[in-house]
Amino acid sequence: MRFFKKILKKFARDEYIITESEIEKQLNAYDEYKKSNIEESTIMINKNCQFNEITNQVSNQIYKDNKYRVSIKNKYNNYECYNDYDMEEDLWTSIKAS
């Protein structure tokens, strides 16, 4: 409790000063993280699907609210790898081609 109280006091006294440049740095780092995460998700989709003997056919694609939904069904038609994420058009094309 003592640390929690101290933290609240610091907030009350405006002791946690955050500058615009710190925010910018964090926002940019987050953008980078999101980009790398999309790549990881893509790899996961493909690898999982291959592992499950999936035909790799993109069976469904929905674009809504700046997000793509990727669905891939296996040969038994009972499994879908899917993910929702913001994605650039050219990246989406490369997934379709894979």
Add this chain to the structure above:
Amino acid sequence: MNEETLIGYHATKKKNEKNILKNGFKISNSNSFHHWLGNGIYFWKDTYYAVEWNIIDLEKNGILTQKNIFNKYTILEAIIKTEKDKVINLSSPKGTIMFERFKENVINSANTEQKERLREINDDIFWVNFMSQKGLFNKYNIIIANYNKIIKKENNNKTTDFIKYEQTQICVKSNDLIESVSIYNDKKEIKELYKIIKDNRRNQKVKEVAV
């Protein structure tokens, strides 16, 4: 007693087992979003997620078999002790208050363009990582956070049929807080979890959301 004892499960490759048991865990030292609770040793509260972690890694490498779960990977059980005051659970009311105050503080300090970008972020990882970098967790030895993992059954779109799986992560800042580490050897449970998780991953759509 003003002491808190936690049991955590760490999933890793078998080849790391001996070294961890002898020399302790390696502290992750990175400010990346992958270590979103900051630098430390990461544990799952439930064996389910430790087994799942190993399954995911085996899947990635295309070598997922029950045999490999035991031969190539391991789960280590750690008993972790510290003062109660030095544990913060970000999903508790206290943690939520800290989180909200921090978020408010950042938004108030941002310029117009940054405010716009911040508004689009609905990912707690951004905020928690920022809190960690600003030193809000410096006084704490253990940071805990819960995710809710939603598993939706195939062909079932009714929201009432969602099942919530609480996923608790524990970040321990130092090996000194770990009283003991042992190999988690309940093979019967691991086999059972392996079947359940494989089944879940094959037949259900899994979407992870931070709540």
